Amino acid sequence: MLGMSDHGLSLCVDKMLAAGVDAAAIEVFRHFYRLCERGETGIIAEDSIRPLTDPPRLADVEVADETARAALAQTVIIKLNGGLGTSMGLEASKTLLPVRDGKNFLDLIVDQVRHARDTYGVRLPLLFMDSFRTRDDTLAHLARYPDLAVGSLPLDFLQNREPKLRADDLSPVEWPADPSLEWCPPGHGDVYTALWGSGLLDDLLEQGFRYASVANGDNLGAAPDARLAGWFAASGAPYAAEVCTRTPNDRKGGHLALRRSDGRLILRDSAQTAPEDERFFTDETVHPYFHANNLWFDLEQVRAAMVERRGVLGLPLIRNAKTVDPSDPTSTPVIQLEYAMGAAIEVFAGALAIAVGRDRFLPVKTTNELMLLRSDVFSLGEDGRLLATTAIPEVDLAPRYYKLLEDFDARVTVVPSLRRATSLVVRGDWLFDAPAEVVGEVVLPETGQVGRYR
Secondary structure (H helix, E strand, O other): OOOHHHHHHHHHHHHHHHOOOOHHHHHHHHHHHHHHHOOOOOOOOHHHEEEOOOOOEHHHOOOOHHHHHHHHOOEEEEEEEOOOOHHHOOOOOHHHOEEEOOEEHHHHHHHHHHHHHHHHOOOOOEEEEEOOOOHHHHHHHHOOOOOOOOOOOOOEEEOOOEEOEEOOOOOEOOOOOOHHHHEEOOOOOHHHHHHHHHOHHHHHHHOOOOEEEEEEOOOOOOOOOHHHHHHHHHHOOOEEEEEEEOOHHHOOOOEEEEEOOOOOEEEEOHHHOOHHHHHHHOOOOOOOEEEEEEEEEEHHHHHHHHHHOOOOOOOOOEEEEEEOOOOOOOOOEEEEEEOOHHHHHHOOOOOEEEEOOHHHOOOOOOHHHHHHHHOOOEEEOOOOOEEEOOOOOEEEEOHHHHOOHHHHHHHEOOOOEOOOEEEEEEOOOEEEOOOOEOOEEEEEOOOOOOEEOO
8 A cells, every 4th residue: 555655655656657757857856856755854964065166267277269169169069048038027038038228038049159169160059948837938939040949959959847846745736727837947957857858969979079068148258168178178177167256246146066075066046055054055255166057078078978877867855845825825835856957066076066156157157247248347358258347346236126136127117227237226116217326325216206316
């Protein structure tokens, strides 16, 4: 007779099979389900790690031009594109969000890849890991670039999905009001399973590609980089992660550390930090580098690990407690089993970290960053890259008025000049509808009525 958890797992597997989920993804889900039922949380204690304090720096790396070109010729660019940008009220792929000069993230990524292809004379495939929610809109937009695909390679591959689990008994949740909410992605750590299960990993190797450069689709700083490719290829490492120097504004992001038990690099996210260790996690003087979520890995060595482990890399579990309808806090409590792409660094002996400039980390998580990227703080080059023209100021827009893109666009019709700004803090309902300049530190208070910044 099946126990409660066995019954719950059986129901989940049946649901995944009925939905056509790949067999490799189901095996990975089994692994994480068993971790969850045993009560594992993925917590990494501060006393079990040592801070990463002195990684090699890209600024100090010397790579011959031919070495860089040869490495880039064997590289594939992969962008994680499964998110909808729901935190900003979006219902389509976040990368469709307009950024500059009428171009969205997808357009600028394409510009970056085309420029690298032309500059170095390489094939440089561009692949998007889409989710079932972002695939159609993404491919429809990319259809305007008929020359983008390389040979027989597709433009995307599909991220897997898994059932959300009822928090009370770990059975698959049912939500007839919107059955699509019964499913969730397993996190961007699914990139390895999705490449393996789809057969795309083998296809890339057969077509002569050896290295992958992987980054979030909303990070326009992670452009193709031949010097980084050359450094990684010459290192012989199976895996490398880009890190950036932390500032007080980077206290929430995950960081790399050295595990005391075996000296391996590991990733610790905020969800893997115990409350009593939070003060260490957020202290940039203790952990001076944050994980940029820009990764490099050797396709051959990843394939060997997948074969050896039968498709299950065994990454640390992230147990994410939510409600089945994220917009309704009274809906059924659920558990989402997630795992981070960057956590794979602990799987590979000899994995490396490299410190890169802040120009390789330009994500857009809120409308604060969107205002910055649309402002004169950045210039848009012919290579599709956004480069800071001055020190980047702090922007803090009141979520009540600016969190949703619709509200932001209605209130910020003309982005003010921020080149001479130190910080812009908007606490009230202010309209930016005419050319204006922010100088130094500016705080716009709550006034009880709409203000105009001129």
